[in-house]
Amino acid sequence: MNIKDLQYYKKLYQEKRYTKVANFFHVSQPAITAAIQRLEKELGTQLIIRDQSHHEIRFTESGRQFERHATQMLKELDIARQEIQALKMEKVSIGLPPIIGNYYFPAISSMLAKENLLQNMNVYEDGSQSLFFKLLTGKMDMALLGAIHPIEDEHVTSHLLARKKFKIIVSPQHSLATRKSVAFQELKDEPFIQLSDHFIHPLAFEGLSKKTRTHPPVIYRTNDIQIIKGMVVIAENVGISFFTEIAVPEYAPVIALSLADPGQPEFLISLAYRSNHILTPLQQKLVDVLTKQEQRINGS
Known part of the structure; x- marks a missing residue:
């Protein structure tokens, strides 16, 4: 099975126009037609229904199924090339x-x-x-x-x-700073400064919220951990946060409190x-x- 034929077929499945595929690969339209015919002959089935009156093409059930396999074959080929290149390096x-x-x-x-x-x-x-x-x-x-x-x-x-725990992060001046641990329900009115959805922390936070039926307000989100730590410490009383313990070393200027809740999420x-x-x-x-x-x- 010709690799180029698979590439033409995949592109035709996306574009539904022979001319667009021919222009994309800088070949003639008959070359695309010949590639499809080779695939149909090799597979022993019709892949495309040609509607000459409306200048449209439709894919048969076999054609739709074959597109999935063609995509997977091209994907595996690309991965193989990358892996072989990595071996050389x-x-x-x-x-x-x-x-x-x-x-x-x-x-x-x-x-x-x-x-x-x-x-x-x-x-x-x-x-x-x-x-x-x-x-x-x-x-x-x-x-x-x-x-x-x-x-x-x-x-x-x-x-x-x-396996690492999640911690509640507060300023040394916060009323909770003298505590060793806190239950999540105690934080229902505390404003949180959170990491964005780029991280997994919001998923852990949401899961903990649902489990405890406690939904503290999230007032700000960012991708930058240092910004959050700075806001918690410098902007006193603005908010607290929620980190995995590995992001809070002992010398950090913030206070890390353990969660007292059973079955709490872990950072794996x-x-x-x-x-x-x-x-x-x-x-x-x-x-x-x-x-x-x-x-x-x-x-x-």
Whole structure:
């Protein structure tokens, strides 16, 4: 089956016009027609119904089904090309969300350097959801992802590396600052300064709100953690916030309170890569080092 024929077919399915497809690929219209005829002959079925009177084309049931397979075949081919190119470079491309990149990754970087892995890594920063999509489409080899539920996807192999709590963040001058913990229901009237939907924190916050039937007002959202910390500390009494504990080191100017609620959400850090991806020796070494490191930390 000709790869170009698949590309022509996919584009024709999108555009529904032979002339548009021919112009896009800079070929003649008869070349597109011939490609479709080759596919129909090879598959032994009609893919397209041609309505000459209205200059339109419609796809048969077989044609619609084949489009899905053509799209998947082209996707897998693209991933294969990217993976082979990565093998030539002898590098590991890895995705890091902002919080994991800023607060978790530095803690393990010395260990990665010791194992001669750090210099062989190409790091890409983005939100966990964006990185997950890029991982599936072969844009990177693996990723450290944040989530509030274990990753369950047949296309992805994941290793849970860490479980972290969420904390309530207040100013040292706040009335709650002397507390060690607080129940979420106690915060029903507290204004929150929150991370945006680019992060998983809003999902955890929403889940906690529904579970406790408590809906504190969210007065401001931003992608910048430092802005939130600054607003909580400097702009006294403006609001409080909600972070995973790894984003609040002990030397931070804010006060982190534990949540007293049972069954509260957790910030899960997982190493993930595509299930059908054959790990190179370098990639396998990275997986082994990260999983063994967490086993040592957790005492298992």
